[in-house]
Amino acid sequence: MELAAEPVVYQKLLPWEPSLELEEEEEEEEETSEVLVPNPWRHQDSSRNKAGGLSGTWARVMAALLLLAVGCSLAVRQLQNPGSSTGSLGSVAPPPGGHSHGPGVYHHGAIISPAVTCSHLGRELLVAGGNVVDAGVAAALCLAVVHPHATGLGATFWGLFHDSSSGNSTALTSGPAQTLAPGLGLPTALPTLHLLHARFGRLPWPRLLVGPTTLAQEGFLVDTALARALAARGTEGLCPLLCHADGTPLDAGARATNPQLAAVLRRASLAPTSDLAGDALLSRLAGDLGLQVPSAGPRPTLEPAQQLPVPQGILFTTPSPSAGPELLALLEAALHSGVPIPDPCPPFLQTAVSPESSALAAVDSSGSVLLLTSSLNCSFGSAHLSPSTGVLLSNLVAKSTASAWACPLILRGSLDDTEADVLGLVASGTPDVARAMTHTILRHLAAGPPTQAQHQGQQEPTQHPNTCGRGTLLQVAAHAEHAHVSSVPHDCCPFQGF
Helix, strand or coil, X not given: CCCCCCCCCCCCCCCCCHHHHHHHHHHHHHCCCCCCCCCCCCCCCHHHCCCCHHHHHHHHHXXXXXXXXXXXXXXXXXXXXXXXXXXXXXXXXXXXXXCCCCCCEECCEEEECCCXXXXXXXXXXXXXXXXXXXXHHHHHHHHHHHCCCCCCCCCEEEEEEECCCCCCEEEEECCCCCEEECCEECCCHHHHHHHHHHHHCCCCHHHHHHHHHHHHHHCEXXXXXXXXXXXXXXXXXXXXXXXXXXXXXXXXXXXXXXHHHHHHHHHHHCCCCHHHHHHHHHHHHHHHHCCCCCCCCCCCEEEECEEEEECCEEEEECCCCECHHHHHHHHHHHHHHCCCCCCCCCCCCCCCCCCCEEEEEEEECCCCEEEEEEECCCCCCCCEECCCCCCEECCCCCCCCCEXXXXXXXEECCCCCCCCCEEEEEEECCCCHHHHHHHHHHHHHHHCCCCHHHHHHCCCCCCCCCCCCCCEEEEEEEECCEEEEEEECCCCCCEEEC
């Protein structure tokens, strides 16, 4: 529990100068203000550098140092406000006369992702004047650097963007899966994210790549999720990028660098079009594999989202071959039957490879929402590390199963009401995500519109401890001119906002 910070009252501190006490007494009564720390470059009256002036100077210096110490102490105290172990930021104590917020509730905007570094990067862009697309795309590129087991420039992306100003929801797809070489998927991340940003972003494209490029070049700390994935899979094909000198996998807290990936990101930052952004990677990959650059590159698309009207508003999701249509079919059947759907977490399908994916979400208080999910198809994808690019290629090719891991969902309360509540859900890590999300949204629809107090006290979008036993479910919402973020499991994914 946060302790409310007591207001700090700053009073004018005056030095005691015996030789000038009587002389200055009348002057002090007439003064309305005085510079606490004298300007060292300002000419001082030499008449004050007499006996007693030295002690006055020292008193002023000591007063300044005292206030500096108090200010630093308060700043450190605020930065060290207790939060989640993953680095989530809660709301700080309000100024006198203000109102308090629960964790994950913000006035302006927020972002939630699997890595605290990437959530922080997204928040920086929101503060810099960027919108949810800027924050989400930058965070996705950051995850491509720090979470190579789940996503990357070789991954396939799906997205859903709701624009509060127009009321439109747009689906982002990477286009049909294509093969670069046997067992290796054609990378689509850069042209897909560039297309999204070019249409809806606000900040310049190069600005979004500064943070991810710096992380790749100067290094990042291996977090628990990456260390666990390395320990489970081993390092075959992943050295030297993710290995110690003796070939053992990097542990949590170890520093990793990827200068080859940084070079690709720098080239991509200069690309004026989506095609050229993709070429920044494809030309080098083709050289590694001894292939010609594919004549038909990635074909990402932006298209109207699929939708389903419901009594409480309208639902939006991504088209086939994502799991979006399956999600809407499950919801429509449940709503028409009036009977709750069966257990939302049935036994998992026994598959040789369980999809490995990554998800993030960004929201602002006006109701604009971006949901992004991506996958290499399995942990570390094909485990083929391109030596000249530092990119792990996916093994998601044309004959792979449908993208059952991708079904971002947005619920808008009313298209006619510009201030209607907006809810966004996106999940990762489970092959039965559509059924789990169906259960979650049905619970939300049955509960009715939440009050502000319920939103501020809300920690998880569902009472289940997790999404069907594994994986994560992220929820963002715009309600009462505030942005809300939460996750299942609670604190699985760090969020930041302002």
